[in-house]
Amino acid sequence: MQPDFVWRHARLVDRRRFAYFFDRGAAEAVVAAVAAYQNPDGGFGNALEPDIRGPGSQPVPTQHAFEFLEEVGALDHPMVGRACDFLVSISDGGGVPFVLPHVDDHPHAPWWVPEHAPSLNPTAAIAGVLHKAGVTHHPWLDAATEYCWREIPSSTAGGDDAVAIARFLDHAPDRRRAEGLFGAFGPKVAKEHATLDPAAEGYVKMPLDFAPTPSSLARAVFDDSTIDAHLEALAARQQPDGGWPITWDPPSEAARWEWRGEMTVRRLLVLRAYGRLG
Secondary structure: OOOHHHHHHOOHHHHHHHHHHHOOOOHHHHHHHHHOOEOOOOOEOOOOOOOEOOOOOEHHHHHHHHHHHHHOOOOOOHHHHHHHHHHHHHOEOOEOOOOOHHHHHOOEOOOOOOOOOOOHHHHHHHHHHHHHOOOOOOHHHHHHHHHHHHHHHHOOOOHHHHHHHHHHHHHOOOHHHHHHHHHHHHHHHHHHHOOOOOOOOOOOOOHHHHOOOOOOHHHHHOOHHHHHHHHHHHHHOOOOOOOOOOOOOOOOHHHHHHHHHHHHHHHHHHHHHOOOOO
């Protein structure tokens, strides 16, 4: 597995995530690292999303914070309620925008274009991770869930938006409704949104992005040979230094190393979920 890459190059939060999953590290250590990225308004920033280098709170870094806390069973931490209060402050009908205008105050990757309209990316992903952990105590989640139910049936977006939809449908508590929507969404994943060629290059979404675990709804839309080929290709993309590459140009070399650390932990977790780690 070559864990030296993580210890040499990854951020503290990703070193602690790696330690939690693979070296008997403490959940509390992950929580403490995540907390350092939270702002007084409750949201998360400070380059927790490595492509947004500014300190201000943004929706996607808040999504990442929730994902990291959920991994260690800590979405009952008080910082989550404060972050949901932040989401209320920027939401419109439950939906939050992709990125807030103050992104332009600091360096960032060029695709982070400010917008005011709510977006399924990241609203659906945030709601999905909260539902995965069984969070029920904040009114933002109720409004966001209703927003997702309204918007998903008419969505034609692919890429990260489609992945966010998949995460929501994986974990929404109304399973009958979620599975009903997936009946229409799933074929689009296989035919339109996922790149089936395991050797494809560039910023594309692969089957394992939609089905990071065997229990994901999207696993059913790919046959065993496709999943096996992508698992083999994923393992083969590990670099000689032990880390995984990224497929886009980040705004700085620091961001590149931060991303590679996060992606390395993420790729190892996918491989472990499918029984591909020794």
